[in-house]
Amino acid sequence: MPPKRxxxxxxxxxxxxxxxxxxxxxxxxxxxxxxxEVAADVRRLLQSAxxxxxxxxxxxxxxxxxxxxxxVTNFVExxxxxxxxxxxxxxxxxxxxxxxxxADVIKIxxxxxxxxxxxxxxxxxxxxxxxxxxxxxxxxxxxALQDPKEIAAAxxxxxxLVIADCVxxxxxxxxxxxxxxxxxxxxxxxxxLSCPPGLSPFTVSPRAVEQLNARATPNEVxxxxxxxxxxxxxxxxxxxxxxxxxxxxxxEGLRSxxxxxxxxxxxxxxxxxxxxxxxxxxxxxxxxxxxxxxxxTLNTVRVPENVDDVxxxxxxxxxxxxxxxxxxxxxxxxxxxxxxxxxxATPDNVNFFIGxxxxxxx
Amino acid sequence: MPPKRxxxxxxxxxxxxxxxxxxxxxxxxxxxxxxxEVAADVRRLLQSAxxxxxxxxxxxxxxxxxxxxxxVTNFVExxxxxxxxxxxxxxxxxxxxxxxxxADVIKIxxxxxxxxxxxxxxxxxxxxxxxxxxxxxxxxxxxALQDPKEIAAAxxxxxxLVIADCVxxxxxxxxxxxxxxxxxxxxxxxxxLSCPPGLSPFTVSPRAVEQLNARATPNEVxxxxxxxxxxxxxxxxxxxxxxxxxxxxxxEGLRSxxxxxxxxxxxxxxxxxxxxxxxxxxxxxxxxxxxxxxxxTLNTVRVPENVDDVxxxxxxxxxxxxxxxxxxxxxxxxxxxxxxxxxxATPDNVNFFIGxxxxxxx
Numbered sequence: 229m230p231p232k233r234x235x236x237x238x239x240x241x242x243x244x245x246x247x248x249x250x251x252x253x254x255x256x257x258x259x260x261x262x263x264x265e266v267a268a269d270v271r272r273l274l275q276s277a278x279x280x281x282x283x284x285x286x287x288x289x290x291x292x293x294x295x296x297x298x299x300v301t302n303f304v305e306x307x308x309x310x311x312x313x314x315x316x317x318x319x320x321x322x323x324x325x326x327x328x329x330x331a332d333v334i335k336i337x338x339x340x341x342x343x344x345x346x347x348x349x350x351x352x353x354x355x356x357x358x359x360x361x362x363x364x365x366x367x368x369x370x371x372a373l374q375d376p377k378e379i380a381a382a383x384x385x386x387x388x389l390v391i392a393d394c395v396x397x398x399x400x401x402x403x404x405x406x407x408x409x410x411x412x413x414x415x416x417x418x419x420x421l422s423c424p425p426g427l428s429p430f431t432v433s434p435r436a437v438e439q440l441n442a443r444a445t446p447n448e449v450x451x452x453x454x455x456x457x458x459x460x461x462x463x464x465x466x467x468x469x470x471x472x473x474x475x476x477x478x479x480e481g482l483r484s485x486x487x488x489x490x491x492x493x494x495x496x497x498x499x500x501x502x503x504x505x506x507x508x509x510x511x512x513x514x515x516x517x518x519x520x521x522x523x524x525t526l527n528t529v530r531v532p533e534n535v536d537d538v539x540x541x542x543x544x545x546x547x548x549x550x551x552x553x554x555x556x557x558x559x560x561x562x563x564x565x566x567x568x569x570x571x572x573a574t575p576d577n578v579n580f581f582i583g584x585x586x587x588x589x590x
Numbered sequence: 591m592p593p594k595r596x597x598x599x600x601x602x603x604x605x606x607x608x609x610x611x612x613x614x615x616x617x618x619x620x621x622x623x624x625x626x627e628v629a630a631d632v633r634r635l636l637q638s639a640x641x642x643x644x645x646x647x648x649x650x651x652x653x654x655x656x657x658x659x660x661x662v663t664n665f666v667e668x669x670x671x672x673x674x675x676x677x678x679x680x681x682x683x684x685x686x687x688x689x690x691x692x693a694d695v696i697k698i699x700x701x702x703x704x705x706x707x708x709x710x711x712x713x714x715x716x717x718x719x720x721x722x723x724x725x726x727x728x729x730x731x732x733x734a735l736q737d738p739k740e741i742a743a744a745x746x747x748x749x750x751l752v753i754a755d756c757v758x759x760x761x762x763x764x765x766x767x768x769x770x771x772x773x774x775x776x777x778x779x780x781x782x783l784s785c786p787p788g789l790s791p792f793t794v795s796p797r798a799v800e801q802l803n804a805r806a807t808p809n810e811v812x813x814x815x816x817x818x819x820x821x822x823x824x825x826x827x828x829x830x831x832x833x834x835x836x837x838x839x840x841x842e843g844l845r846s847x848x849x850x851x852x853x854x855x856x857x858x859x860x861x862x863x864x865x866x867x868x869x870x871x872x873x874x875x876x877x878x879x880x881x882x883x884x885x886x887t888l889n890t891v892r893v894p895e896n897v898d899d900v901x902x903x904x905x906x907x908x909x910x911x912x913x914x915x916x917x918x919x920x921x922x923x924x925x926x927x928x929x930x931x932x933x934x935a936t937p938d939n940v941n942f943f944i945g946x947x948x949x950x951x952x
Contacts, residue, residue: 425620
């Protein structure tokens with residue numbers, strides 16, 4: 229039996245009992261009409277979560293990182309220039325995947341925790357003239373939320389496609405894929421959507437679909453080939469055996485969000501975030517990211533001087549069963565990463581957490 | 591609510607209630623010591639299922655097809671010669687993945703339903719001198735079971751690595767990875783292991799590990815990079831967020847097999863297969879694959895002349911809730927593909943199925 233944890237880390241986060249129960253529904257075959265009903269319902273609900281009318285909206289049969297691989301391998305051809313705006317670990321990973329797929333990768337770096345201004349984005353894009361621009365909407369390693377709008381506008385003026393990593397934002401904050409004019413966005417199921425990990429929500433704009441159709445070289449990775457995946461989900465032509473039970477969970481998780489209301493959910497998370505920030509500041513702690521640039525679902529709190537972050541995290545886990553995460557890379561030992569998502573984003577749970585943190589620090 | 595099906599197709603197959611229930615256990619984090627206990631238990635049990643002592647035995651975070659992609663992308667470098675023995679759809683897919691990863695692919699073809707003799711394998715390997723040899727142990731598209739022993743021996747005499755696709759055999763038939771001297775084997779969770787789809791069991795011989803360590807070019811696919819996956823499962827260094835709930839299911843499914851006994855399970859499947867063949871032959875039907883070369887868990891039965899296979903399959907589904915599959919490619923309309931696996935591989939269930947098939951044919 230697994231230990232009972234309060235998952236206040238960056239993910240996986242707490243899952244509603246109805247979502248766990250959905251996985252006990254009996255399997256059907258991968259070409260069963262019932263499965264395609266589930267997949268169609270998941271598509272409709274993901275469109276609401278992403279804020280898009282994109283037809284090509286689906287769930288990739290892998291975890292969030294497989295969505296990143298799908299984005300890079302389908303939309304960055306070997307030799308093409310990929311410009312990555314990086315101020316954290318996950319943006320660096322996009323660059324690493326681009327290099328492995330033999331793209332000409334240009335990485336623009338800022339300190340971990342900062343974001344890029346419209347002017348910075350525009351200058352880099354006009355100078356480099358990339359085929360594809362990638363950025364991380366909500367950088368899990370730092371807690372910073374990047375405004376997509378001006379990056380996308382500059383990229384499109386320059387004829388580039390735009391990839392947005394939304395692994396930590398989907399479900400917990402609006403992404404507005406259509407309004408922000410993002411071409412390719414991907415996420416995971418185990419953070420803002422409060423489901424178990426195992427699928428990667430993915431959406432593609434009509435502009436990017438055109439480029440996909442016109443692609444000169446075959447995709448190197450058969451498993452993540454969006455043309456074959458489209459033939460499967462739209463044309464019912466066998467590709468792979470989708471993880472049916474995980475689809476049941478995702479459908480129920482998304483339906484539960486729909487029952488609450490997507491906008492109501494985002495508002496609840498924003499309120500929990502404000503309460504959290506007020507609470508830690510009353511403890512004398514400070515947030516790592518500047519106000520106005522923070523991810524509402526994933527808070528990064530500076531470790532006070534002379535405090536050992538590992539000791540604090542161990543006390544939280546041992547005494548209260550609370551899981552949080554530390555920083556890594558340049559932020560190792562310097563921040564706590566604390567997720568307040570899904571069922572945990574309520575006034576009572578935030579109070580419970582702030583009390584526990586206060587105790588662990590004392 | 592999904593419809594209740596008897597899954598007598600090639601997979602997904604019937605799942606035990608205890609395996610569904612395992613997925614309702616609460617999630618823990620991807621670095622939680624409890625998760626690594628689960629992963630270690632899964633490794634131990636997969637070693638028994640594969641018949642190996644290989645240290646590098648794990649579950650890839652994708653479906654069975656992702657295991658194929660992992661095998662090709664880690665062990666076939668661009669420009670290397672990959673020899674594929676193909677008498678079916680899934681061997682053709684290995685060749686397709688090899689071409690996409692820029693291997694020099696040589697495919698040796700035989701009619702769908704046949705297997706390769708040791709002499710045929712040796713002649714091709716000695717002529718082509720490939721770096722890697724691949725074959726399908728149990729070809730789901732045809733029902734044929736390939737003897738691995740002589741292919742592996744010929745490949746090793748020639749200094750090549752051996753990849754075996756065990757998607758349909760693992761759990762339902764012995765594979766004897768060590769005794770057969772197979773270097774890389776992969777499978778799925780939703781056929782012979784009677785679990786939901788979503789993970790790909792994978793094992794690597796010490797000889798193949800050495801080649802992996804000495805690889806000249808980086809793996810193109812970060813998500814399936816076995817070096818990074820080894821650092822995660824052995825070194826607890828974050829790579830991706832594993833699908834925790836699906837691991838719980840796989841652990842429980844494997845434990846349930848261990849409780850029955852691996853050898854007892856293989857014997858039960860062999861007996862159910864013999865009973866099935868006797869039953870369909872008494873109905874005047876004939877098997878597609880020659881005796882002695884048949885997969886015990888996936889039977890291919892010839893569609894009689896003047897019988898419309900779609901009508902038969904529709905009647906089985908509508909009248910009895912029984913799912914079976916048809917043939918495809920050169921076998922479209924010519925065979926039924928009938929899985930008798932896991933909880934369905936019992937005398938009563940085989941009788942029930944034969945009775946239903948008899949009714950649907952009349």
